[in-house]
Amino acid sequence: MSDFLVVGGGVIGMMTTLQLADAGHEVTLLERGACGRESSWAGGGIVSPLYPWRYSAPISRLSTWSEGYYPELALRLLEETGIDPEYRQKGLLYLRVDDEPRALGWARAVGKPLERVAAEFLYAKEPSALPGCDGALWMPTLGSIRNPRLVKALRERLAAMPKVRIVEGCEVTGLQREGRRVSAVDAGAERFTAGEVVVCGGAWAAELLGSLGVGLPVRPVKGQMILFKAPPGLLQRVVLMDGRYVIPRADGRVLAGSTLEEAGFDKGTDRAARESLWESATRIVPALAGCEVEHHWAGLRPGSPDGTPFIGRVPGLDNLSVNAGHYRNGLVLAPASTRLLVDQLLEREAILDPSPYRLEGRLNTTM
Template sequence: MSDFLVLGGGVIGMMLARELADAGADVTLVERGECARESSWAGGGIVSPLYPWRYPSEITALAAYAQQYYPDFARQLLEETGVDPEFREDGLLFLRVADQQDALDWSARNGNPLEAVDASFLYEREPDVAPGFREALWMPGVASVRNPRLGQALKASLQKRSNIRILEHTEVRHVYHDEGEVLGVEGKQMVFSARRTILCAGAWTGKLLQELGVETAIKPVRGQMILFKAPPGLLNRVVLMDGRYLIPRNDGRILAGSTLEYVGFDKHTTDDALVSLRETAYQILPRLRDYEVEHHWAGLRPGSVDGIPLMGEVPGYRNLFVSAGHFRNGLVLAPAATRVMADLLLKREPQIDPLPYSPAFRSNAS
């Protein structure tokens, strides 16, 4: 019997499995598809909430931890696996921000570098951004990672550890429990059991909890994105306007996203979204009209109330835990989510106060 059974092989599930294994535990990780191929793969990879001043303090605390964690973590993964997560700390430019003063006030309160800059600053750094902007907001410390590469590196890292067992293409069909104790979970052909089980199944977590009689706000929220095959240097940092963003990759490709759609578990792409994303990209960077859209895809985010994740012991169960509901910020918050959950599961002194994310606390607060 494993010490821990992690249900879900996204970035959050894999990072937690890695942390638990490195503490000496035996870990089984079960993934319904392929590791890091759901929202971890589909997202953009910005290591910051899009408009961080618009989020509650619970998100700010987690994001601050993660932003300090990622530089060394990305280097460790590259050295360990040879797969480069493409960590880029090139900053973020915000265009057309209506609540600029709120952003500056948030920066002053939290010590997060952010400043208002003029047109010369903007166009010196990104000369191909659409003309006519007189000002922008600039966050120099914001980074990005190429999330599919991060997922590949994490999976390779897990495969190097003898005390982690990875089972892909294994959908959980049933959770066996008795008098508040999870006895095991049923996969395709066998039952897996562990001393403690952690639900990290992203948008599917709400369904699993519902089957156990636990109601949450976790539900799928579709996001569609496109990728332009552009040359290196056309864009060098993340640019955000009206809730949409452009993210450059090392090979020159530029990712544009994203939509926010409440359509259940439907992952189909739509022509309307393609047109909308493409037009927004042209409004930010007109030269993208010269380059083809190479890919168009959709993913399902695990939606939650105010974007605040549930992390902790599931009420009514002694050995069942959850880490899900990170909404649009799963990759952003993954290092902090790992720290919260690992400290809880390994009974270590918490580095981040876990109470605001506890399922019991969140249930009472709502």
């Protein structure tokens, strides 16, 4: 029997497993498909909420802590696995922001570098950006990470750790309860036991907890993205306009996203979304119109009522915890949200006040 059983092998589940194993614990990680192949793989990798001044303080606190941790994590994974997650801190340019005074006020209040820059600055940074802008908002500290490589590196590191067991292709079908404890986790014909169970199931978290009568208000929200095969150097940094964004990779490729769709667990792509994403991307960087669209995909975000994740113990159960409901910011908040939960599991001093993220008063339960 492992010390910990982590259900869900996305970036949240894998970072949780890594921290628990770093602390010397035996961890079993269960993943219904392949680790890191759901929303962790499908997102864009911007290490910040898109418009951070529009989010609540609890989300901002998680985001700020995570942003400071990503450079260290990327270097560690490169050293330990040889896989470069491609953390790039080249800043972000915001075009056509309609609540600019609010943005600048937020930046002053939290001490975040954000300023209004003139057109000359904008086009010196990104000559290919939408022509005719009179300026932009500039956040120089923003970074991005190549999330498919991040999750590949995390899995590689975990696979090399003697105290970690990874079980993929293992869909959990139910959680068994005895008194105030989860006694077992069923996955088809297999049954797993552990001292502590942690559900990091992303968009599927509510279904996982449903067998215990726990009403976790997390739902799937589909997002579609496209990838341009652009020449290296066409775009150097993230550019955001009208809620859509383009993200450069080190090899020149450019991601464009993303849609927001209430479509249940459907991960299909469609022509209308592709055309909408193409139009948004080519408005932001007109030269992308001459580049091949190399890939088009969709992922399922774990939507929650206000975007604040559920982090902590499930009320009424002494050995079941949850880390889910990050909505559009799973990758953004992953380092802080996993550290916050692991601090509680190991009874360490927490990096942040855990109370805004607790489950008490935020879910319906029939237990």
